[in-house]
Amino acid sequence: MTERKVDVLVLGAGVVGVSAALHLQQRGRDVVLVDKHDQAGEETSYGNAGLIECASVFPYIFPRDLRHFLRYSLNRSTDVHYQLSGLPDYLLWLIRYFLASSPQRSLHSAMAALPLIRRSLTEHEALIEQAGVPQLLRRTGWTKLFRSEASMARSLTELERARAFGVDGEVLDAKAIAQREPNLSGPFAGAIHWPEPGFIPDPGALVKAYAALFQRNGGRFSHGDARLLEQDGALWRLALADGSSVAAREVVVALGPWSDLVFRKLGYRIPLGVKRGYHQHFVPRGNAVLGHPVLDSDRGYLLAPMNKGIRLTTGAEFARRDAPPSPVQIERATPLARELFPLGEAIEATPWMGARPCLPDMLPVLGPAPRHPGLWFDFGHQHHGLTLGPATGRLLAEMITGEQPFADPKPFSVERFG
Numbered sequence: 001m002t003e004r005k006v007d008v009l010v011l012g013a014g015v016v017g018v019s020a021a022l023h024l025q026q027r028g029r030d031v032v033l034v035d036k037h038d039q040a041g042e043e044t045s046y047g048n049a050g051l052i053e054c055a056s057v058f059p060y061i062f063p064r065d066l067r068h069f070l071r072y073s074l075n076r077s078t079d080v081h082y083q084l085s086g087l088p089d090y091l092l093w094l095i096r097y098f099l100a101s102s103p104q105r106s107l108h109s110a111m112a113a114l115p116l117i118r119r120s121l122t123e124h125e126a127l128i129e130q131a132g133v134p135q136l137l138r139r140t141g142w143t144k145l146f147r148s149e150a151s152m153a154r155s156l157t158e159l160e161r162a163r164a165f166g167v168d169g170e171v172l173d174a175k176a177i178a179q180r181e182p183n184l185s186g187p188f189a190g191a192i193h194w195p196e197p198g199f200i201p202d203p204g205a206l207v208k209a210y211a212a213l214f215q216r217n218g219g220r221f222s223h224g225d226a227r228l229l230e231q232d233g234a235l236w237r238l239a240l241a242d243g244s245s246v247a248a249r250e251v252v253v254a255l256g257p258w259s260d261l262v263f264r265k266l267g268y269r270i271p272l273g274v275k276r277g278y279h280q281h282f283v284p285r286g287n288a289v290l291g292h293p294v295l296d297s298d299r300g301y302l303l304a305p306m307n308k309g310i311r312l313t314t315g316a317e318f319a320r321r322d323a324p325p326s327p328v329q330i331e332r333a334t335p336l337a338r339e340l341f342p343l344g345e346a347i348e349a350t351p352w353m354g355a356r357p358c359l360p361d362m363l364p365v366l367g368p369a370p371r372h373p374g375l376w377f378d379f380g381h382q383h384h385g386l387t388l389g390p391a392t393g394r395l396l397a398e399m400i401t402g403e404q405p406f407a408d409p410k411p412f413s414v415e416r417f418g
Contacts, residue, residue, distance in 0.1 A: 009248035013040035017254030019393030041207025052198035059362035061101035079300025079315030093273040096360035112411035123390035140292035275316035281309035301333035366412035
């Protein structure tokens, strides 16, 4: 069996892993990128709203007001759904999530992530230019729609908080909404347009373009099973699907919601949970056009004008990661979305399902594993994997190569979980 010796082995070819591989490569490291699929960007990185959320200052917290809690407990909403059969598996994680969503702790998470959030679009722009795919970035921002005066008022308060951190948005009335998106219809109390975020009309294609850049620059992409990772003295070794193997001094675990397949075997107790999500593409009816992503915030779904069609995305589903799909949120959202925008027939026969890797404090695990020299973690990017991948890839590469990190890595350390 042939074996290739390299500097770094990166496990996982989603946007997080590919970005880490690119930044390590740019710093002179010989890198092999390994995934269970034959192509990059086939899992969580493929199915999202396509937003590079450089204006999203505050994390997605567990709702603390009684009104939302009661609504979600009935399990009839579009934005949140839970599988009761899986409750024993994720109840403890939900409790930790609730505790981490206190005002003080969620503000701590927001301030820790802020340097990464604010750097996210810049890092993507650099990689997009190098990859030669400028058509995959649109500078349209996105709009959050409100159907009630109460929800509009709450979001205006959030806007004022965001402005304190250098993020601004444009407040729209019903007339301005119609001017911006003439094919939308509904009784709107108002909206906020966030102009800064970038929009990616094909997130899977973007990750594949980044992976192609990595390979053009001499990197190797291989097919393999991360569960076969072994430590051999000062080296990490992985048998690949083609019968060869790779050995490296350093290994990066960037497997998203499957990262536990590696860290748990090595004895780390990290509270990694998942929020599953669904999407489906639709053909617009007639000559209807959607110019940019819109979130129907009171009804809990988002429409995005992807290259493949209008993508309808749902909120969070709490279930076991590998439980069978239960796309009830898509079923509930589709008729509501057709009231908002003239959607035609579905393009896929069944909705796509993915899983967002989440830690209770909504911060990724990023940095060295304390008991295994050469082992590095880079996962748990929650709703912001596409947004943060290149930024965390840069931060991790700076840590591995001994550069001065552009942001404080301490809040992302695995040791915060004891």
